[in-house]
Amino acid sequence: MLHRYTSGPGRAGWKAPLMPAGHAAAVYHAYAKLNLYLAVIDRRPDGYHNIETIFQTVGLADEIRIDASPNDLTLDCNLPELVGDDNLALRAARLLRDRHAPGRGAHLSLTKRIPVAAGLAGGSTDAAATLAGLNELWATGLSGSDLQALGAELGSDVPFLIRGGTVAATGRGEVLRPIDPIRESWFVLLHPPLEVSAGRVYNHPELRKSREERIGNITSSFEGVLAAMSRGAIADVMYNAMEIPVFLEYPEIAVLKQRLLDAGCAGALMSGSGPTLYGLCKDRAHAERIAGQFTGLATSVVSTVPAGSQRVA
Numbered sequence: 001m002l003h004r005y006t007s008g009p010g011r012a013g014w015k016a017p018l019m020p021a022g023h024a025a026a027v028y029h030a031y032a033k034l035n036l037y038l039a040v041i042d043r044r045p046d047g048y049h050n051i052e053t054i055f056q057t058v059g060l061a062d063e064i065r066i067d068a069s070p071n072d073l074t075l076d077c078n079l080p081e082l083v084g085d086d087n088l089a090l091r092a093a094r095l096l097r098d099r100h101a102p103g104r105g106a107h108l109s110l111t112k113r114i115p116v117a118a119g120l121a122g123g124s125t126d127a128a129a130t131l132a133g134l135n136e137l138w139a140t141g142l143s144g145s146d147l148q149a150l151g152a153e154l155g156s157d158v159p160f161l162i163r164g165g166t167v168a169a170t171g172r173g174e175v176l177r178p179i180d181p182i183r184e185s186w187f188v189l190l191h192p193p194l195e196v197s198a199g200r201v202y203n204h205p206e207l208r209k210s211r212e213e214r215i216g217n218i219t220s221s222f223e224g225v226l227a228a229m230s231r232g233a234i235a236d237v238m239y240n241a242m243e244i245p246v247f248l249e250y251p252e253i254a255v256l257k258q259r260l261l262d263a264g265c266a267g268a269l270m271s272g273s274g275p276t277l278y279g280l281c282k283d284r285a286h287a288e289r290i291a292g293q294f295t296g297l298a299t300s301v302v303s304t305v306p307a308g309s310q311r312v313a
Helices: 089-101 122-137 144-152 156-162 198-202 221-231 243-249 251-262 284-291
Strands: 004-006 027-041 051-071 073-077 105-111 167-168 174-176 186-191 267-268 277-280 298-303 309-311
Touching: 027 122, 027 156, 027 221, 027 267, 051 186, 051 221, 073 089, 089 105, 089 122, 089 144, 105 122, 105 156, 122 144, 122 156, 122 309, 144 156, 156 167, 156 174, 167 221, 186 251, 186 284, 243 251, 243 267, 251 267, 251 277, 277 284, 284 298
Parallel strands: 073 105
Antiparallel strands: 004 073, 027 051, 027 309, 051 105, 051 167, 051 298, 167 174, 186 277, 186 298, 267 277
């Protein structure tokens, strides 16, 4: 069952549940991201934090169906709590319309498969796919860098998810640095039934921030990470500064990480501010075997993908 929200002239707010539209102009998969490496540097004057990170998109995906509409922007979703004026995909549509396509409309139908508030950038990837899809539907002709600049106004992860693949990032995550894509890799993802506030983690007294001097806008540690990535040494770079405060608040997440390592993963890490954990596996069969050991817990077996979103219909 879907629920709808209408934004624009005659905005009606909540409406009764409705069935999906019979025809969609286009369907997109919006992929989740993992942080293969994440160091927190310092707090910025704007209240955000500078970070150094390696992003990677993987095959866990939300689905967005986009229909042309006369003038309103409308949204329905399989999770009613995500339907509303502050939905990031709807905000992305509104931003693109207001800047580059005045008077245009669209209907977005969002099927969520990426867990919410899980460190996987589910809302950000929906916004990125919406920008890419509406750029095509409305023929606004914006380049990838144009869309990334718009995306940066919506969230720190959105510019990366316009691009996807394997990318190094600095600033608050919006300054992208191309690096060679990693070879196809398989991961098992664990989805504990928790929601972790990224803001709380960034402000936690036990969050360890880098004290290294930056040379050429990056630290020497990050230079070493980029060198290891160029050699394909993924397990060697896996690090997340946010694990310490999150594990202190939720020790059961630390236990799950150790279980991934004990099960034979080459490396295990929390993604973003959590609570999602992932283990690096030898291949798909290895990932599926390990996933089978976590009965009673939601899991996903995924491989790397080279894009932030993909049109599938």
